[in-house]
Amino acid sequence: MLKFLREGLRRPLTEPRPPVDPEFAALAASLNETAQRRLGHSLAIRQVDAGSCNGCELEIHALNNAFYDIERFGIHFVASPRHADVLLVTGPVTRNMQQALERTWRATPDPKWVVAVGDCGADGGVFAASSAVVGGVSAVVPVDLVIRGCPPSPTRLLAGLLSLFKD
Amino acid sequence: MTGLVALLDEGRKVPSHRPVPRALVHEDTWVRAIVLLAAGELTLLSIWGDAGQVHMALLEPEDHRIAVLTLPCPAGGYPSIGQAHPPAIRLERAIRDLFGFEPMGLPDTRAWLDHRDGTNYPFLPVEGEGLHQIPVGPVHAGIIEPGHFRFTCDGETVVRLEQRLGYVHKGVDELFGGLPLEQAARLACRVSGDSAVALSIGFARAVEAALGINVPPRAVWLRALMAEMERIANHLGDFGAICNDASFTIILAHCAVLRERMLRAANTAFGHRLMMDRIVPGGVAVDLDPQNMAAIMGLVGDVREKFAALTKLYDDTASLQDRTVTTGILKPDLARQFGAGGYVGRASGRSFDARKHLGYAPYDVLSFEVPVLTEGDVNARVWIRAHEIGQSLGLIEQILHGLPTGDLMAQVPAASGEALTLTEAFRGDVLVWLRINGGHVDRCHIRDASWFQWPLLEAVIEGNIVADFPLCNKSFNCSYSGHDL
Numbered sequence A: 001m002l003k004f005l006r007e008g009l010r011r012p013l014t015e016p017r018p019p020v021d022p023e024f025a026a027l028a029a030s031l032n033e034t035a036q037r038r039l040g041h042s043l044a045i046r047q048v049d050a051g052s053c054n055g056c057e058l059e060i061h062a063l064n065n066a067f068y069d070i071e072r073f074g075i076h077f078v079a080s081p082r083h084a085d086v087l088l089v090t091g092p093v094t095r096n097m098q099q100a101l102e103r104t105w106r107a108t109p110d111p112k113w114v115v116a117v118g119d120c121g122a123d124g125g126v127f128a129a130s131s132a133v134v135g136g137v138s139a140v141v142p143v144d145l146v147i148r149g150c151p152p153s154p155t156r157l158l159a160g161l162l163s164l165f166k167d
Numbered sequence B: 001m002t003g004l005v006a007l008l009d010e011g012r013k014v015p016s017h018r019p020v021p022r023a024l025v026h027e028d029t030w031v032r033a034i035v036l037l038a039a040g041e042l043t044l045l046s047i048w049g050d051a052g053q054v055h056m057a058l059l060e061p062e063d064h065r066i067a068v069l070t071l072p073c074p075a076g077g078y079p080s081i082g083q084a085h086p087p088a089i090r091l092e093r094a095i096r097d098l099f100g101f102e103p104m105g106l107p108d109t110r111a112w113l114d115h116r117d118g119t120n121y122p123f124l125p126v127e128g129e130g131l132h133q134i135p136v137g138p139v140h141a142g143i144i145e146p147g148h149f150r151f152t153c154d155g156e157t158v159v160r161l162e163q164r165l166g167y168v169h170k171g172v173d174e175l176f177g178g179l180p181l182e183q184a185a186r187l188a189c190r191v192s193g194d195s196a197v198a199l200s201i202g203f204a205r206a207v208e209a210a211l212g213i214n215v216p217p218r219a220v221w222l223r224a225l226m227a228e229m230e231r232i233a234n235h236l237g238d239f240g241a242i243c244n245d246a247s248f249t250i251i252l253a254h255c256a257v258l259r260e261r262m263l264r265a266a267n268t269a270f271g272h273r274l275m276m277d278r279i280v281p282g283g284v285a286v287d288l289d290p291q292n293m294a295a296i297m298g299l300v301g302d303v304r305e306k307f308a309a310l311t312k313l314y315d316d317t318a319s320l321q322d323r324t325v326t327t328g329i330l331k332p333d334l335a336r337q338f339g340a341g342g343y344v345g346r347a348s349g350r351s352f353d354a355r356k357h358l359g360y361a362p363y364d365v366l367s368f369e370v371p372v373l374t375e376g377d378v379n380a381r382v383w384i385r386a387h388e389i390g391q392s393l394g395l396i397e398q399i400l401h402g403l404p405t406g407d408l409m410a411q412v413p414a415a416s417g418e419a420l421t422l423t424e425a426f427r428g429d430v431l432v433w434l435r436i437n438g439g440h441v442d443r444c445h446i447r448d449a450s451w452f453q454w455p456l457l458e459a460v461i462e463g464n465i466v467a468d469f470p471l472c473n474k475s476f477n478c479s480y481s482g483h484d485l
Helices: A001-008 A022-028 A033-039 A055-062 A095-107 A118-123 A154-162 B004-009 B027-037 B084-100 B172-176 B181-189 B193-211 B217-244 B249-270 B291-316 B319-325 B332-337 B340-346 B380-404 B450-460 B468-477 B482-484
Strands: A043-049 A076-079 A085-090 A114-117 A133-135 A145-147 B022-023 B041-052 B051-058 B066-072 B075-080 B102-104 B131-136 B148-154 B155-162 B419-425 B429-435 B440-447
Touching: A001 B249, A022 A154, A043 A055, A043 A095, A055 A085, A055 A118, A055 A154, A055 B193, A085 A095, A095 A114, A095 A133, A095 B217, A114 A118, A114 A154, A114 B291, A114 B319, A114 B429, A118 A145, A133 B172, A145 A154, B004 B022, B004 B066, B022 B084, B027 B051, B027 B075, B041 B084, B041 B429, B051 B429, B084 B102, B102 B217, B131 B155, B148 B468, B155 B450, B155 B468, B172 B181, B172 B450, B181 B193, B193 B217, B193 B332, B193 B380, B193 B419, B193 B429, B193 B440, B217 B249, B217 B380, B217 B419, B217 B468, B249 B291, B291 B380, B319 B380, B319 B468, B340 B380, B340 B419, B340 B429, B380 B429, B380 B468, B429 B450, B450 B468, B450 B482
Parallel strands: A043 A076, A043 A085, A085 A114, A114 A145, B022 B066, B075 B102
Antiparallel strands: B041 B051, B051 B066, B131 B148, B148 B155, B419 B429, B429 B440
């Protein structure tokens, strides 16, 4: 046990903040001034899986590991939509999750932002043609930011989330 | 003559089905198969619907022979397996939802993947003094997939858990119909993202068996390398997460670092952290260069050393084991009845491992052991994972030492055929059944190990306290997506 505690005192594994992605910078610019002021430099995120294959969840999980350590940016995951500023939604949104996603969105207090994650969250991805799928996240709730990828890497997720802040 | 061979002999063999036999049978043979399943003489691998017929895949537990029985059901009904053999119940409810076939005699008439009844789903009634219910989900508190758990409790003790799944049903069966093979492979790998490698190996092997393709040895070995890297990454994640559910976060922190390093090695070597779309019908899409071979070899040594210290810490921490030992016991009889695969089965005495017992290449020439325990508790499932990480590290070393040279891809003809394969994913065996017509998928059925593990989770939580549910659940780590399809 002591060995592991000592390990914590060594040089951290944490990597520098990812550079600003021009694609996200453009999206961030479209968020109005008030939104960015309200978000400040702290974000409470409620993650909602609305139908994903769980690949996106694995990479969102990775944001908490020592390499990315997302909490150092003031971003943390919360257990209830009532505590959240941002809904981080993976999809495609299935018919069977549509109602749960709508109710989660309604349970999140204003002001709130929705980030759609992954190619499926963007437009349904490889599942778009299915009759069991409604579509991308924006087919059900208004989306403010899209982070594409199948799945997006943790660095890409981090870059996307940081673009919600005003530098 | 074994029971399975006798059943096959009663039917009419379908010559285009490979590598295991399939036979069209009459209702009386179908019913005899159900009797053998109920008696524990056969293990149910899956049951699925098709145009005008239903199929069941069976495993002989002694010699690991596999066969498929097909029953035409032009009138839309067939004798239910679930009425005598409970592991079939959810699969049959799904068949009714997706194909409209009526499993005659099935005791549970509720829909399963079809959620058109919305929030009015009739949960089973529970009666008793002082009982209360805790509904959880579909949106959970953590970063996990959606599902609904209905706990009925007496004080802190769970007297019954009933699951409702199907929230991430994406119509995978429907999507497969008519897809060209390359696109179908992309879909197969996304049936459950955490098993992307195993699923794409299963799908590719089914295509290759159906069309009689010989895959170049180098591709076969590279596939196994990716499969073992996926297994280690997932087991590391689970090992850490189970400890974290007992609030022992330091093991999670260190396991998450090792997992991340494994994913980064995968990304550098193969160009994708979860190795999606690297395995394609006919071979593999990427080669491995000497530099990355050395990097993976170095990582193997590092993981072995660091993970040994973590298992020692687990072993030395009585307060942690206080939460895992004797918690969530799965009895060996139930594991056997449900044909539970992976660490769930192997922690409860069922040793089946498709790599070992079916010996598909290259595992037939690699040396490894399948760890088996009989305690069946959370602790046993933790240890099975720890032992399997050790075995997989050894497999990677053997693969890197013996990696054959040569081509990466074989030609995939636009031909037709049928096949069934069983491939060992990190959480258990994945079944892929496939019918190809002129280079396109006609029908594909994928059965994740989770189908037979989810119902067992309902059984193991009984008599445990609510606070131990996260431990039980994480020690199973069933896939929602892989189940909901």
